[in-house]
């Protein structure tokens with residue numbers, strides 16, 4: 001059952017992947033987390049070394065895929081481009097018609113390895129630069145930053161990116177995971193299921209919130225403005241991006257870790273500005289919505305992650321693709337579980353009233 005993959009206690013603010021608390025997992029390499037999610041247990045040292053070698057060796061995308069990335073309309077949203085690129089990548093996967101567990105695992109490794117390369121290549125090309133080939137010696141997080149920047153990141157930034165991918169990796173039956181899982185439940189192929197997840201994640205009420213958080217913080221611009229602008233939004237009954245959750249009715253445990261990471265980055269950069277604006281936003285929302293109105297509207301996974309991207313000079317258009325880079329392991333875990341069940345997911349209309 002999907003609870004074997006992920007456990008969430010929305011009242012206590014607990015998140016576990018395969019029974020292990022997120023606070024224990026966040027210091028491991030992302031490779032270990034994707035192994036845990038798609039293969040069901042944490043790897044030993046030898047297993048991790050072999051798996052990482054396989055993953056890192058599969059990062060390159062072929063010439064035809066790079067040609068399509070070049071053809072992607074420069075005005076197109078990064079997630080729309082990624083949806084197209086992943087769909088096109090499937091045509092070059094030698095296992096595309098192999099739906100055996102072994103074939104699906106090989107496809108899974110290619111998807112986990114190549115989605116970051118595709119995101120980075122598209123970003124470089126739309127900004128007038130040539131793609132930077134992946135470096136198999138780097139971690140998932142360090143390699144992604146290297147491919148978008150063309151230079152190796154600091155150890156802190158590499159660690160923060162790695163933790164971001166881990167915190168984004170899995171979250172039970174959220175909208176995008178449910179979309180992937182429903183597609184897999186028809187026994188459609190893994191690439192199609194992942195494209196379904198990408199399409200759902202794009203929405204601003206789901207994965208698109210991080211970019212909206214970044215825009216909101218930029219518009220606020222100073223701690224002094226924060227309270228006034230947030231009060232205006234609350235007055236107009238606008239949703240504050242990066243806050244609230246369907247399941248968590250307390251602080252999102254991922255949000256707490258992202259908050260700490262954004263503070264570490266702010267202190268390392270000697271610039272507390274964005275962090276202090278975010279803290280003021282949080283303070284105002286908690287006071288006005290939680291304390292005064294009893295609404296459990298706490299920072300979710302997308303609030304302080306948006307602050308982190310500000311400090312790492314990651315533009316808003318990369319925020320949701322970064323979420324997808326982390327989440328693809330969770331999508332695949334759920335697809336694999338559904339393939340084993342060989343049973344279509346077919347809810348009834350009355351159930352939508354509860355969703």
Ligand code: SDX
Nearest residue numbers: 171174205206207209238239240241242243244245246300
């Ligand atoms: C993700 O499901 C997952 O696990 C998702 C995710 C994952 O890892 O996959 O955690 C990732 O999608 C996080 C959420 C990112 N989205 C945002 O940050 C957008 C802003 N948040 C809201 O849109 C909202 O909180 C949702 C969509 C996240 C959840 O909304 P619900 O549970 O459907 O709540 P609701 O819309 O029914 O609102 C209930 C009340 C309403 O007030 P009343 O009408 O009862 O007076 O709470 C209010 C809402 O207005 N409310 C907010 C609010 N979120 C809910 N008020 C202000 N700001 C907000 N953000």
